[in-house]
Amino acid sequence: MSTVLPPMSDRRLLVADVFGPTFQGEGPSTGQQAMFVRLSRCNLRCPGCDTPYTWDTRRYDLREHTVVASVEAVTEQVLAAPPTLVVITGGEPLLQQPTVTVLAERLAAAGRRVEIETNGTIAPSPALTAVVDRFNVSPKLPSFAADGDRPINAAALAAFVATERAVFKFVVTEPGDLNAIGDLTDRHGLAPVWVMPEGTQSGQLVADLRALADETLRRGWNLTGRLHVLLWEDARGR
Numbered sequence: 001m002s003t004v005l006p007p008m009s010d011r012r013l014l015v016a017d018v019f020g021p022t023f024q025g026e027g028p029s030t031g032q033q034a035m036f037v038r039l040s041r042c043n044l045r046c047p048g049c050d051t052p053y054t055w056d057t058r059r060y061d062l063r064e065h066t067v068v069a070s071v072e073a074v075t076e077q078v079l080a081a082p083p084t085l086v087v088i089t090g091g092e093p094l095l096q097q098p099t100v101t102v103l104a105e106r107l108a109a110a111g112r113r114v115e116i117e118t119n120g121t122i123a124p125s126p127a128l129t130a131v132v133d134r135f136n137v138s139p140k141l142p143s144f145a146a147d148g149d150r151p152i153n154a155a156a157l158a159a160f161v162a163t164e165r166a167v168f169k170f171v172v173t174e175p176g177d178l179n180a181i182g183d184l185t186d187r188h189g190l191a192p193v194w195v196m197p198e199g200t201q202s203g204q205l206v207a208d209l210r211a212l213a214d215e216t217l218r219r220g221w222n223l224t225g226r227l228h229v230l231l232w233e234d235a236r237g238r
């Protein structure tokens, strides 16, 4: 079951990992050196999630996979490394939006570019939008989402579109997903679109990229692999 956080009144974050320097493996910044801040907890329960240790209490004792860290400590750790790009991911990082905003403000003030990876169910605040370089929004398709979850929040998606700083990245797991992406992007005016295969093994990932390439081009969308999988397979924290 997922665990939804209560509002946090102080400046502490529930952190799963801070890691890097590494490469951003997905989307428009693929190949760029980055530091990653992976926050714990999610409001969805996707069966194919590759970070279940951030939310799945049936399989994990979240206390063993969570560090409660101050914004100051996370900021210091990130700024100690040279990459100018910082990716705040999860889990669902916007469950901790007030504190994430403070973190993003500090990183931006220190000259870092901040990207947020989100499932798109929680609208970004104006304060966060002001200091974020890009939102990488990944709405979950019916083929990927858990039964009973509500992965599409029209108001939140509209808020991301309004920021003019969002790209929309979709994980493709079956052939019908491309039509589902088309329906969703038409209905909510989502652009630009990035399509990504699910693969967590390099061989399968390459095969899936090749299978998707022509149709992705025909539809006018962008295609991304997962560089970290090509380089390191499914190793955690790379």
Ligand code: SF4
Pocket: 042, 043, 044, 045, 046, 048, 049, 050, 051, 052, 055, 090, 091, 092, 119, 140
């Ligand atoms: S939204 Fe992302 S982090 Fe949350 S369960 Fe789904 S894949 Fe995992």
